[in-house]
Amino acid sequence: MWSAFDAHADGLDILVNNAGIAEIGGIADTSPQLFDRIFAVNTRAPFFIAQLALGRLRDGGRIVNVSTSYTLGKTEPQLIAYSMSKAGIDVFTTTLAxxxxxxxxxxxxxxxxxxxTDLNASWLRSDEAARDATAARSPLARVGMPDDVAGVVAFLASDDAGWITGQRLDTTGGALL
Structure with missing residues (x-):
């Protein structure tokens, strides 16, 4: 896999690390295997993909990492391993910057x-009360859509964001206000 990535590009301008899996489980319910799987996808993979990309990433390039609002103060005990793995992405972001x-x-x-998204489909698309409660947390009174986050990622990847680095942008539609 690594050599295939290396052989297909002369240079790289933008890297977006958008890996993410989450499984419900508090500390007592999270097995070592589940913990390792979550960290392998959410933290380890972005680290090593970025490491591999650094040789190809052009000066002036952009890296955008997708984290979670659970690292911004809103915690959920049933997502402890997921939140921990994404907290690693936040530290990775500032350190790499x-x-x-x-x-x-x-x-x-x-x-x-x-x-x-599909990650949240099991509860967000099938439970109208959960969807309504989620929409009510935002002053915009709706659930976020993939394009809402994609627009922010596109901005951070653009020349217009050339003076922004090491930042974590709250993309919750104001749900944490």
């Missing part, structure tokens, strides 16, 4: 809340 700054590479994270 310092390391890559001399090359003009910006590194930022978006921290979405509940977005109507």
């Amino acid at each position: 310092k390391e890559l700054g001399p090359r003009g590479i910006t590194v930022n994270a978006v921290n979405p809340g509940a977005i109507d």
Whole structure:
């Protein structure tokens, strides 16, 4: 896999780490295997993909990491391993921003809340009360959609965001206000 990535590009301008899996489970319910799986996808994979991409990433490039609102103060005991894995992405973001700054590479994270994606489909699309409660948390009175986050990612990947680095952007539609 690594050599295939290496062989297909002369250069890279933008890397978006959008890995994410979540499974319900508090500390007592999370097995070592589940913990390792969550961290492998949410934390380990973005770390090593970025490491591999650094040789191809052009000066002035962009890295955008997708984290979660659960690292911004709204915690949920039943998502402890998921939240911990994404907290690692937040630290990765700020640390990598310092390391890559001399090359003009910006590194930022978006921290979405509940977005109507396949990751949340089991409860958000099948439970009208849960959907209504989620929409009520936002002053915008709706559930976030993938395009809401994609627009922020596109901005961070653009030249217009060239002076923004090491930041975590709350992309919850104001749900944490």
